[in-house]
């Protein structure tokens with residue numbers, strides 16, 4: 001959890017309702033980005049925030065939005081754009097908790113869901129949170145009116161550019177009044193991004209927090225050299241061990257491509273593991289279902305692309321496994337940041353096949369980190385036993401899990417009995433999880 005200085009939220013000009021909601025959440029001290037951005041947001045200034053997920057930036061822009069919109073008006077007065085559906089969902093949920101205190105309503109509008117379900121959700125919502133493609137479609141079809149949206153937030157702007165959304169964002173901004181306040185947040189802001197930010201911001205105040213490219217100290221990071229042939233088997237062994245030994249925590253497995261996520265998903269299919277996969281290839285209803293299942297720990301192993309590494313905020317991830325070495329150092333940092341949240345410890349294991357070893361060393365060098373790459377032997381290449389020469393994993397010691405690991409038979413996980421764990425359960429795109437009523 002982000003650590004704020006000793007200032008309290010009381011110093012801000014926030015209504016009593018918001019102050020009580022924050023107290024109820026147990027948030028007493030603002031985080032550094034909140035301390036800088038909230039007064040600016042409340043004053044109507046444009047803001048360029050350099051901050052990563054995990055710094056508390058959602059409320060840094062969210063509290064001014066919630067404070068400044070008028071809950072008695074039915075029009076959309078604030079728009080928050082994010083690059084992925086998962087991030088949008090998370091931000092909407094986060095804002096809703098505080099917004100409810102002022103009777104402010106939040107609409108989540110993302111792709112992958114039928115427009116006819118969403119259009120009913122638009123009237124009477126003062127804050128709209130969504131992804132660029134869907135927001136643009138709704139504006140063009142005159143289903144969403146943004147001419148009164150005088151507050152705009154562009155979150156994860158660098159990611160938005162990476163994903164090719166810049167033209168959509170420009171078109172959306174044309175639907176908003178020119179006389180508006182814009183807050184733009186980006187984890188990085190090199191000169192080429194700064195140039196683009198000037199398209200949206202007028203004389204912005206820059207707020208920067210020193211998150212940098214550092215990974216948290218309380219994360220135990222290790223790496224294992226594996227052959228491509230053994231990699232899946234090694235992963236399965238680790239998962240079996242984790243699931244058995246740490247009943248309270250979950251595991252996130254990262255792959256670089258959707259294809260690899262699909263392959264692992266098939267590999268995990270039918271095994272007695274509470275696992276599910278998440279990538280952009282899956283229907284939205286399925287993605288929501290998987291995210292909910294993971295948050296609630298019904299799904300304890302999530303295999304995902306980097307879509308899940310940005311912003312996923314659950315405090316029970318005990319182990320992050322890089323099935324692939326990430327391509328960019330930023331992705332490594334984001335993946336690592338999914339564990340050891342809310343003051344808990346965590347560990348990260350990177351599986352390094354020879355073709356990715358140079359890449360891994362480059363990442364370590366950039367981070368100034370020294371991680372010894374241990375070895376894994378799979379005797380006979382079979383599932384009989386695995387001997388892992390694991391370089392210190394805190395709790396584990398030497399890790400041969402030996403034998404079948406105790407997940408066979410009935411009463412295990414996965415399979416037909418566990419709701420929402422498998423792709424065949426309710427994956428029609430309009431069958432949404434019941435909980436979500438935005």
Ligand code: AMP
Pocket residue numbers: 001002004026027028029030031034052053054055056057058059311313
């Ligand atoms: P974010 O960077 O907005 O994704 O926030 C990361 C996490 O920090 C979320 O779990 C928030 O609920 C939590 N958080 C945000 N603001 C505070 C605060 N002032 N004090 C403690 N936790 C916070």
